[in-house]
Amino acid sequence: MLKNYFKIAWAVLQRRKFFTFISLFGISFTLMVLMVVTSLFDHVFGPQMPERGTDRLLFVNNLREEQGEGYSSSGPPSYYFLDRYVRRMQTPEKVSINSVFNPVNSYIHNKKLALDIKHTDQQFWEILDFHFLEGNPFGALEVKNASRVAVINQTTRKNYFGTGPALGQTIEVDQVKYRVIGVVEDVPVLRIQSYADVWVPITLKSQDFKDTGLRGGYFATIKARQAADIPKIKEEYARIIQQVSQLNPKEKKQVHSYPDTILESFARNFLGSGKEDKVGFLYTMLALAAFLFMLLPTINLVNINISRIMERASEIGVRKAFGASSNTIIGQFVVENVFLTLLGGLLGFLLSAGVLALINDSGIIIYAQLGLNLRVFAWGLFLCLVFGLISGVYPAFKMSRLHAVEALRGGSK
Amino acid sequence: MIQLQDIEKVYRTKTIETVALNRVNLHVERGEFVSIMGPSGCGKSTLLNIMGLLDEPTSGVVSIDGQPVKTHSDKQLAKLRNEKIGFVFQSYHLIHDLSVVDNVELPLLYRNISGGERRKRALAALEKVGLSTRTRHFPSQLSGGQRQRVAIARALAGAPEIILADEPTGNLDSVMGEEIMEILLRLNREEGTTIVMVTHDEHMAHKTNRLIRFFDGQQVADSLVLEAQI
Numbered sequence: 001m002l003k004n005y006f007k008i009a010w011a012v013l014q015r016r017k018f019f020t021f022i023s024l025f026g027i028s029f030t031l032m033v034l035m036v037v038t039s040l041f042d043h044v045f046g047p048q049m050p051e052r053g054t055d056r057l058l059f060v061n062n063l064r065e066e067q068g069e070g071y072s073s074s075g076p077p078s079y080y081f082l083d084r085y086v087r088r089m090q091t092p093e094k095v096s097i098n099s100v101f102n103p104v105n106s107y108i109h110n111k112k113l114a115l116d117i118k119h120t121d122q123q124f125w126e127i128l129d130f131h132f133l134e135g136n137p138f139g140a141l142e143v144k145n146a147s148r149v150a151v152i153n154q155t156t157r158k159n160y161f162g163t164g165p166a167l168g169q170t171i172e173v174d175q176v177k178y179r180v181i182g183v184v185e186d187v188p189v190l191r192i193q194s195y196a197d198v199w200v201p202i203t204l205k206s207q208d209f210k211d212t213g214l215r216g217g218y219f220a221t222i223k224a225r226q227a228a229d230i231p232k233i234k235e236e237y238a239r240i241i242q243q244v245s246q247l248n249p250k251e252k253k254q255v256h257s258y259p260d261t262i263l264e265s266f267a268r269n270f271l272g273s274g275k276e277d278k279v280g281f282l283y284t285m286l287a288l289a290a291f292l293f294m295l296l297p298t299i300n301l302v303n304i305n306i307s308r309i310m311e312r313a314s315e316i317g318v319r320k321a322f323g324a325s326s327n328t329i330i331g332q333f334v335v336e337n338v339f340l341t342l343l344g345g346l347l348g349f350l351l352s353a354g355v356l357a358l359i360n361d362s363g364i365i366i367y368a369q370l371g372l373n374l375r376v377f378a379w380g381l382f383l384c385l386v387f388g389l390i391s392g393v394y395p396a397f398k399m400s401r402l403h404a405v406e407a408l409r410g411g412s413k
Numbered sequence: 414m415i416q417l418q419d420i421e422k423v424y425r426t427k428t429i430e431t432v433a434l435n436r437v438n439l440h441v442e443r444g445e446f447v448s449i450m451g452p453s454g455c456g457k458s459t460l461l462n463i464m465g466l467l468d469e470p471t472s473g474v475v476s477i478d479g480q481p482v483k484t485h486s487d488k489q490l491a492k493l494r495n496e497k498i499g500f501v502f503q504s505y506h507l508i509h510d511l512s513v514v515d516n517v518e519l520p521l522l523y524r525n526i527s528g529g530e531r532r533k534r535a536l537a538a539l540e541k542v543g544l545s546t547r548t549r550h551f552p553s554q555l556s557g558g559q560r561q562r563v564a565i566a567r568a569l570a571g572a573p574e575i576i577l578a579d580e581p582t583g584n585l586d587s588v589m590g591e592e593i594m595e596i597l598l599r600l601n602r603e604e605g606t607t608i609v610m611v612t613h614d615e616h617m618a619h620k621t622n623r624l625i626r627f628f629d630g631q632q633v634a635d636s637l638v639l640e641a642q643i
């Protein structure tokens with residue numbers, strides 16, 4: 001039976017080439033876009049090297065000060081604030097303070113190399129899950145002594161040293177010489193909390209430490225003992241902020257800053273003014289966008305399917321006359337549609353793989369390795385089936401209700 | 414075999430009401446070859462569709478082998494159509510997307526039969542209508558007469574007890590028509606298949622053993638065709 005369904009499905013697809021093309025194109029293109037978007041979303045917000053245990057990680061990357069009417073400013077917090085208040089928090093397992101990445105120039109064989117440098121403490125390496133290809137990170141001693149040592153990424157290593165040895169060699173960045181002690185895999189730029197080309201001890205920037213303003217150029221990365229501690233950490237952080245706001249009651253200053261997950265921090269800073277938590281809003285928007293995006297091709301598909309199935313009214317009549325029940329007819333059309341959509345799905349996957357490979361190769365997103373991960377794959381497959389069912393079941397159901405005589409007459413009613 | 418009691422069929426549209434069948438009583442016995450004649454629009458097709466359980470009467474009782482079918486579910490009706498009845502339509506109604514042999518297998522598809530067995534029975538049915546050489550063709554590659562023979566093979570394939578044929582020769586020239594008629598007669602004679610055939614052709618009708626005439630939704634004559642009349 002099933003074999004026969006497939007046989008006729010295949011025959012129908014071959015005969016109605018235009019219809020098949022439109023359907024397959026619609027399905028595979030829609031899927032492709034969805035897959036690329038999901039993959040990007042995953043890339044930006046999902047757990048990924050070096051931020052792997054994201055359920056235990058929180059990031060502080062913004063602080064907003066409001067004073068009186070209208071005056072407000074926001075940006076990364078200062079070393080002073082993070083060191084004095086955040087570093088001393090009780091609930092987290094570990095806190096790392098690290099600078100935002102700064103663009104610097106480096107020269108090699110008279111060739112300019114634009115690099116991003118980040119100053120970090122030793123906790124940074126303990127909290128995050130960097131993949132060391134060579135050597136090791138710097139530790140407490142190097143940080144304490146402000147040693148001129150550097151961890152560099154793979155690409156910088158290649159540009160600098162080619163295939164020769166890298167460990168123990170020096171690189172010169174912004175006219176300062178550093179000894180290379182480790183090489184890590186490239187970190188995608190969208191991981192703004194961890195990304196850099198060169199990482200050096202934070203104490204090399206100690207001139208920043210004296211500034212007692214609340215805002216500066218630093219991030220904090222917080223690791224919880226367990227995922228369940230996250231709310232406690234947020235509470236403690238809120239208390240600290242409350243305290244900081246009231247340090248100078250005369251100023252009537254209001255301070256806003258939050259330890260966020262990657263997604264929360266994105267939603268808060270890009271969709272809001274840095275105060276409200278906009279994650280719910282972000283999800284609603286994304287769901288709505290995905291829904292609207294899928295709605296059109298689905299309606300289209302349902303339409304094409306209805307007219308296509310109408311065309312086959314006589315076939316339905318004949319099948320009924322020779323013993324197919326309504327359910328059998330529905331079964332046939334559902335199998336046909338699922339077959340078609342899975343085919344479209346397969347094409348969609350190939351297309352997505354191609355497009356993702358193109359994006360990776362083009363280097364639009366620095367060091368990004370977008371991939372068709374299993375989660376995205378499962379999603380795609382699921383969406384395919386939803387497509388197939390929505391676009392097949394309804395018209396099939398409608399047609400199966402037709403009396404055999406009416407169907408034989410051409411389904412005019 | 415098939416019994417119709419007080420069958421009425423009324424088509425209602427917004428403006429008019431058409432009585433297609435008006436209190437029809439008819440009993441088709443096993444092994445009969447019945448022909449139905451009457452002017453266009455008198456309700457012959459409607460009658461045949463009701464007999465074949467493709468349509469429901471507005472009122473009246475249809476019984477198959479003494480069992481009224483009124484309360485049957487869609488599934489039960491499908492099973493009856495599948496096992497007991499074979500249809501032959503004036504306009505063939507073959508499925509374009511399927512090859513000849515796949516078309517003929519259709520009634521067997523809805524039974525629990527292995528693929529090999531289905532193929533065997535379909536080929537045997539094609540053999541009976543003299544189309545063994547065209548099994549891999551598609552309907553569009555056949556002549557009208559050949560298509561109708563495929564349709565008959567399809568009706569035969571499931572070995573039904575009764576074949577309902579609505580103007581099976583209506584679209585064919587007389588030579589082709591004769592051929593089709595011969596096949597039906599042989600089926601009735603040699604295999605005892607009950608046949609009910611609608612026709613406009615007196616000559617064909619007189620080859621059968623019972624002739625029923627209709628006029629305006631009513632049965633006006635029901636006579637045994639005498640051997641002498643042929």
Ligand SMILES: Nc1ncnc2c1ncn2[C@@H]1O[C@H](COP(=O)(O)OP(=O)(O)OP(=O)(O)O)[C@@H](O)[C@H]1O
Pocket residue numbers: 424425426431432433451452453454455456457458459460
């Ligand atoms: N679906 C329908 N809706 C309305 N009226 C219908 C419908 N089907 C048939 N009729 C009417 O019922 C009557 C009988 O139709 P039927 O098709 O049974 O005639 P027929 O005897 O088979 O005619 P023909 O010899 O031309 O095939 C006709 O008057 C027709 O107009």
Ligand SMILES: [Mg+2]
Pocket residue numbers: 457458459579
């Ligand atoms: Mg008719």
